[in-house]
Amino acid sequence: xxxxxxxxxxxxxxxxxxxxxxxxxxxxxxxxxxxxxxxxxxxxxxxxxxxxxxxxxxxxxxxxxxxxxxxxxxxxxxxxxxxxxxxxxxxxxxxxxxxxxxxxxxxxxxxxxxxxxxxxxxxxxxxxxxxxxxxxxxxxxxxxxxxxxxxxxxxxxxxxxxxxxxxxxxxxxxxxxxxxxxxxxxxxxxxxxxxxxxxxxxxxxxxxxxxxx
Numbered sequence: 001x002x003x004x005x006x007x008x009x010x011x012x013x014x015x016x017x018x019x020x021x022x023x024x025x026x027x028x029x030x031x032x033x034x035x036x037x038x039x040x041x042x043x044x045x046x047x048x049x050x051x052x053x054x055x056x057x058x059x060x061x062x063x064x065x066x067x068x069x070x071x072x073x074x075x076x077x078x079x080x081x082x083x084x085x086x087x088x089x090x091x092x093x094x095x096x097x098x099x100x101x102x103x104x105x106x107x108x109x110x111x112x113x114x115x116x117x118x119x120x121x122x123x124x125x126x127x128x129x130x131x132x133x134x135x136x137x138x139x140x141x142x143x144x145x146x147x148x149x150x151x152x153x154x155x156x157x158x159x160x161x162x163x164x165x166x167x168x169x170x171x172x173x174x175x176x177x178x179x180x181x182x183x184x185x186x187x188x189x190x191x192x193x194x195x196x197x198x199x200x201x202x203x204x205x206x207x208x209x210x211x212x213x
Contacts, residue, residue: 128166
């Protein structure tokens with residue numbers, strides 16, 4: 001068993017020690033941890049129905065420590081989850097440093113410390129739209145702001161249904177700019193609504209129209 005695991009006998013010894021010192025005869029455990037890469041407000045964590053609000057750090061990039069006020073006794077269960085995601089982000093529990101598994105749900109006393117960490121990422125959304133009028137091969141679209149390309153395949157002759165396309169996801173708050181990096185053979189394609197700043201939903205109105213050159 002790994003060194004960070006505590007055997008029941010050790011927990012009982014801890015309880016006996018507390019009693020001998022005039023403390024409680026039951027070992028108590030604090031459910032705590034930290035949240036990394038939190039940028040936006042409104043993150044709420046919950047454990048057994050008790051919720052706490054987690055605010056972004058004063059200094060960007062710093063981890064945010066947290067602790068539930070309610071103590072657990074040996075044998076109590078815990079399950080720390082996200083009750084509400086922060087704006088524009090998604091936070092998930094991650095293994096502790098040096099650990100190999102997510103430990104947000106367990107039984108108090110099996111670990112020396114209840115240290116539950118969460119990691120947050122900025123939400124991303126697709127950018128794209130439709131391509132109409134394409135009759136030849138060679139069209140390549142590119143997002144010059146954050147990277148990513150789309151090589152269109154010419155539709156079967158006689159097909160008039162617009163081609164639906166999407167480029168690589170873009171993070172919230174990031175600008176994008178879609179351009180034609182390569183024109184199709186014998187045609188000229190133009191882009192409508194090519195630029196913008198990503199919000200909280202996919203962008204599907206970056207439409208491309210192709211005509212004969």
